[in-house]
Amino acid sequence: MNWTRLLSLPKSCPRFFGVFPLSTQTLTDAASQSTDSLYKRVSTLGDPRVSIVPVLEKWVEEGRKVQNWDLRSMVKQLRNHRRFKHALEISQWMADQRRVGLSGGDIAVRLDLICKVHGLEHAEKYFNEIPQESKNLKTYGALLNCYAQEKYIEKAETLFEKMKELGLDKPLAYNALMKVYYLSGQHEKLDMLMQGMEQKGIPQDKYAFCIRMSAYTAISDIDGMENILKKMEKDPKIIMDWDVYSLAAVGYTKVGSVDKALAMLKKLEGLITVKKRVAYDFLLTLYAGLGQKDEIYRIWDLYKSLPEKLNNASYLNMINSLLKLDDIEGAEKIVDDWDSGCTVYDFRVPNRLILAYCKNGLLTKAESFVNKALERGKTPNVITWYCLAMAYMEDKQISKAAESMKKAMLVAYPGWRLNPDFPAKCLEHFVGQGDVEGAEEFVRLLRPLVPLTRDVYHRLLRTYITAGKPVSCVLNQMKTDGLEPDKETQEILEPLDTVI
Known part of the structure; x- marks a missing residue:
């Protein structure tokens, strides 16, 4: 049975590309940091099939104020947690119901969200309907990023030429086109583009260098990666921070240079000043990839010392890291700790442990966990039941496999796919x-x-x-x-x- 496809562990990805190690699609952080109960109402609505608009309208009906900056903040939080559909709904509601004029940044965000939720064709349609006077570097750059995500090279290059005609060939535009080439695997064009920037006197920023580093890492060209890293360290205009060294750590890990990877992680840790949660998430994942269990627990202790309450994503990342090292007992303790204090019981968190039980022949433990959760009124999701169904099938308990499969299909969400x-x-x-x-x-x-x-x-x-x-x-x-x-x-x- 192919268990790895069911719940794949998060990969360490540079956050330059808008990719985070994981997300449980809740806004627990925002809710815990704000006394504004609108955040709390939004944070608990994690199901993308359920519209967030009634929550906003009910808030207004109760006579409460809604600040535009607050809505923009929620859109940002939702995007960070990959709740793109809900973020788009707030963006649309803000413009349609509140008649808020959208800035170039708002339009760029809307473009990105439309592409992620409805696809590139809808994003292009929205872009074409934007008045020309409202189009600027950010809006063109957002569409260029859409092409990058979809790997539409010809469209990206055509749009880039248009931006050059309009005098918008700024670092942002070059970076977006570099992203196209990186994601499509055309790494040979990256150097050509960077040389073009040098010839035109367009400064290369940290983003551009990190894309080039990532491309070298993708093909395990450590010499190339190290050359870029040295160039960045020597450039006084580049402020080296922890995420740069996380890229280098990923590269060294990929080729098995454990000592060099660990050295990068130590440098990384010394540069963490802000966004500590994101940094600790990366450290947990990277140390798991290097098999450093003691370091995982050390970072977890630092994580718990933060003033903000740990959220579901924090626990999920720790559980993933321990299970990658087959530390089921440790993962059980983390799940127990999460269960004792979670404000939003998201079954995606214990699902990781349930999967580990099923993969390792601990079906009785998986059954017991689910049954106890049911007794407490918790609702397993499609993955929970599918895990059990697969485990029952392997154990030749066909009757139970069929019943669990039926329960999985009853709660399946649109787009969920199973092995035919x-x-x-x-x-x-x-x-x-x-x-x-x-x-x-x-x-x-x-x-x-x-x-x-x-x-x-x-x-x-x-x-x-x-x-x-x-x-x-x-x-x-x-x-x-x-x-x-x-x-x-x-x-x-x-x-x-x-x-x-």
Whole structure:
């Protein structure tokens, strides 16, 4: 069973690209740091399927004030926690309901959010509808970043040329195009672009150097990475901070240079002055990658000493780091600590431990954890039930696997995908029981999630035959789904003397 695809551990990524080690999609930090209960109401609404607009409107209906700066702050917080749909809703509500004029920065943020939520085509449409007088370096740069994320090289290059015509060929534009080349793997064009900047006297900032460092790291070119790092350290205009050294640590870790990676982490730690949470998250992840359990616990003690209350993301990162080193006992203690004080019980946190139980043959522990949570009124999510279903399947407990799979499908969110071969195995339970109603319900829940395979229909046919039910409706639906009966289908139907 491929467990790694189910809950992949977060990777250490440079935050220059807007990628954070993890997110539990809550705003616990914002809520805990502000007495404004609007933050608290927003923070508890983590389900992206639920609109955040009613929360805002109810706040206004209660006669409470909403400051524009407060809304912009929430948009920023939501983006940082990758709650893009909710951030976009606030941005739209701010403009549509409050008639707030959007600045160039607001428009750029809106563009980025539209691309992430609705796709590039919608982002381009929004950009084309922006009045020309409202377009500036930030808005063009935002669209260029959209092309970078989608790896549309030709469109990015065309837009870049347009920006040059408009006199907007500033460091931001070059950095965005460098990002395009980096993400698309065209690293050879990075040096050409940086040389062009030098020829035009356009200063290369920390962002540009870090993109080049990341490209060298991606191909394990440590000499190239070190040359860029030395150049940055010698440049008086570049302020070296912890995230630069985190890139170097990732590069050294990738090629197995543990001592050099640890040296970078020590430098990194000495430069942490602000955004300590983000820095500690990186340190936990990086030390886990180096197998440094003692260092993980040391950083965790520093994390806990911060004045702000630990949030779900903090705990999740610590749990991930320990489980990467197979420290299940340590992860259990962290989960217990989280459970005793969490304000938002997000099942994604204990899911990491449940997965570890299932991967390591500790199914009884996984069952016990979920049952105790249910007794306390907690609600497992789709991943919880899917983990159990997979574990039951491996343990040959097909009946329990099928029931857990049904529970997973009942709470599945739009876009969730499962292994298409797995449901067919669950259907074996219904075949053996001749349980037509159970099989039909299972298939009904399955249909919105994955295309029904021929294997699924064949097992459904066997269920009908075992129960002595007519199979014509199954055959008709099979044909409707574009699956013509084959030799195996005929073999299944032979006992019935059915002619297809």
